[in-house]
Amino acid sequence: MNAITPPDPQPALPDPAVPAPGGRNPFGSGTVVLELAPSPLVRERMALALADLRGGWVFRRLAIAFAWVDIKLRYRGSVLGPFWLTLSTALMVAAMGAIYATLFHMTLRTYLPFLTLSLVLWNFLSTLVTEACTCFTVAESTIRATRLPLVVHALRVVLRNLLVLAHNVVVIVAVYIVFQIWPGRVALLVLPGLALWAVDALAVTMLLGALCARFRDIPPIVGSLMQMAFFVTPIIWKPELVGPARLWLLPFNPFYTLLEVVRGPLLGEAPSAAVWSSAVLASAALVLLGFWLFARTRARIAFWV
Amino acid sequence: MAARIEVRGLDLAFPLYHGHARSLKKRMIASVAGRMGANGRMGEDSRHRVVVQALRDVNFSLTSGERLGLVGGNGAGKTTLLRSLAGIYEPVAGQVRIEGTINALLDASLGMHPELTGRENIRLRGLMQGLGGAAIARLEEDVREFTELGDFLELPLRTYSYGMMVRLGFGMATAIRPQVLLMDEWLLAGDASFMEKALARIGDLVRSAEILVLSTHAVEIVRAWCTRLIWLDQGRVRADGGVGEVLDAYLGHKPPPAPG
Structure with a gap:
């Protein structure tokens, strides 16, 4: 320990090898002042939560890198790599398609495209929701080691699942080619649907992430709710099967309407106004609730994880 | 300022x-x-x-x-x-x-993943610090020079010896020069052969920071x-x-x- 050299009392500032970027705190908003104090005012909390969300944009490359690393590590050393996802989805769709087309007395040509779309989209949704619950708790060591916008951890989960979804889209395309299906121009309506999904995905991840960091009983509850939703939502069964008398009930299931704004256009059907308004209402509620909860809990999450 | x-x-x-x-x-x-x-x-x-x-x-x-x-x-x-x-x-x-x-050196293994290569770890660490592409390249150069890991940087961390791992973690943590340096004592623990070089580097870092x-x-x-x-x-x-x-x-x- 004798090799310690005392630093100069008046530090000269040499050209730094790698300077810490100015304006890193809070999250690159162009200032290098970090001011922390409890914020009892709702308006202050909202402003800080918004600053965190903006930080997600500043650190977008980190979130993307995290998402890629997760995928790469999951399939490290395997020959097919992430295309195992594609293969397992293809097998599942083939097996379920054969069985349920017989059970529902439908031709494969009408049933299989529906089932493929439904399963791929639902898998995205249910995996996202499950992983959302742990988005902050699994990042515990990072959260406690450095100040990052919390939204980065939520973005990581959303982007990772988008990458998985992209691998599964291959199966959808393959089914469409095999059965020579072309949804037509109405398919363009999928774009607002996907935009809605993007916003909802981030909102639900922030909401569940914060909630589950505080209450560790939530993840199993969410798990069973999602399983229930799988059966009560027209995913493997076509919506028409409830019968014309009860068709009006379906838009009250937000899982159905959110699924339908993406699935409908790709099957060549424009979603009805009822479906759209239900999906938009559910999304608005989700976004408001998610933002409110995040604004309330943001400063506490580091203590909870 | x-x-x-x-x-x-x-x-x-x-x-x-x-x-x-x-x-x-x-x-x-x-x-x-x-x-x-x-x-x-x-x-x-x-x-x-x-x-x-x-x-x-x-x-x-x-x-x-x-x-x-x-x-x-x-x-x-x-x-x-x-x-x-x-x-x-x-x-x-x-x-x-x-x-x-600010640079806070609180966790020796911040963002270090055993399955990723040294270079990938450096890049992740740079992104965590909010560095841009050019600064990450400089960070990599600086860490490569200090750790003397050479081609090992292309291998996953799990192939490293304990000493190499410590060098990499230390090299990454001390490459970024902030105005305010927050340091936990883990930085000062290491094997003797490495300590001399490490202390010289920390000395530099401390001298260039305005507040420690x-x-x-x-x-x-x-x-x-x-x-x-x-x-x-x-x-x-x-x-x-x-x-x-x-x-x-x-x-x-x-x-x-x-x-x-």
């Missing part, structure tokens, strides 16, 4: 929600349990949640050129104070204001590097002043605790 740290009336309390399963909680309970009763550091807040009071009414301010050492026993709140200066734990009461770029806050048990380092010392005791500032007087009081109070 000159760097500056201002801490006023800082209170920090950890809520204990999740029973006994969490290691942090276990550690804190263990370190506090012996002293409970006497000072009531563990108690209930107004909503009857069990809380551990980690910091209580901490006040100080640092200006450019000051090098503050934090001493105190295990569980005195040194690391917690560093974390709140880094903006990780936000105050429950009081205020923390930091002017200047260092938490340590090592008396030699405090004497060599610090211009001011705060003695934390159970979350409170027990003494604050010149290195000599505070160190004398601290060492006279009880034998220096075992490191770690």
Whole structure:
């Protein structure tokens, strides 16, 4: 320990090898002042939560890198790599398609495209929701080691699942080619649907992430709710099967309407106004609730994880 | 802009929600349990949640050129104070204001993943620091030079020896030069052959920072590097002043605790 050299009392500032970027705190908003104090005012909390969300944009490359690393590590050393996802989805769709087309007395040509779309989209949704619950708790060591916008951890989960979804889209395309299906121009309506999904995905991840960091009983509850939703939502069964008398009930299931704004256009059907308004209402509620909860809990999450 | 740290009336309390399963909680309970009763550091807040009071009414301010050492026993709140200066734990009461770029060296293995190559780890670390593409390239160059890992940087970390891992972690942590440097004592632990080079590098880093806050048990380092010392005791500032007087009081109070 004798090799310690005392630093100069008046530090000269040499050209730094790698300077810490100015304006890193809070999250690159162009200032290098970090001011922390409890914020009892709702308006202050909202402003800080918004600053965190903006930080997600500043650190977008980190979130993307995290998402890629997760995928790469999951399939490290395997020959097919992430295309195992594609293969397992293809097998599942083939097996379920054969069985349920017989059970529902439908031709494969009408049933299989529906089932493929439904399963791929639902898998995205249910995996996202499950992983959302742990988005902050699994990042515990990072959260406690450095100040990052919390939204980065939520973005990581959303982007990772988008990458998985992209691998599964291959199966959808393959089914469409095999059965020579072309949804037509109405398919363009999928774009607002996907935009809605993007916003909802981030909102639900922030909401569940914060909630589950505080209450560790939530993840199993969410798990069973999602399983229930799988059966009560027209995913493997076509919506028409409830019968014309009860068709009006379906838009009250937000899982159905959110699924339908993406699935409908790709099957060549424009979603009805009822479906759209239900999906938009559910999304608005989700976004408001998610933002409110995040604004309330943001400063506490580091203590909870 | 000159760097500056201002801490006023800082209170920090950890809520204990999740029973006994969490290691942090276990550690804190263990370190506090012996002293409970006497000072009531563990108690209930107004909503009857069990809380551990980690910091209580901490006040100080640092200006450019000051090098503050934090001493105190295990569980005195040194690391917690560093974390709140880094903006990780936000105050429950009081205020923390930091002017200047910050680099907090709190966790040796921050973002280090055994399955990723050295180079991928460096890139992730750079992104975590908010560096851009050019700065990440410089970071990589700097770390490559310091660690002398050469082609090993293209291999996953799990193929590294322990010493190589330490070098990489240390090299990455010390490559970024901030105005405000927050340092936990892990940085000063390493094998002897590496220590000399490491200390020279830390010396450089410390010299280039305007403000240093260092938490340590090592008396030699405090004497060599610090211009001011705060003695934390159970979350409170027990003494604050010149290195000599505070160190004398601290060492006279009880034998220096075992490191770690």
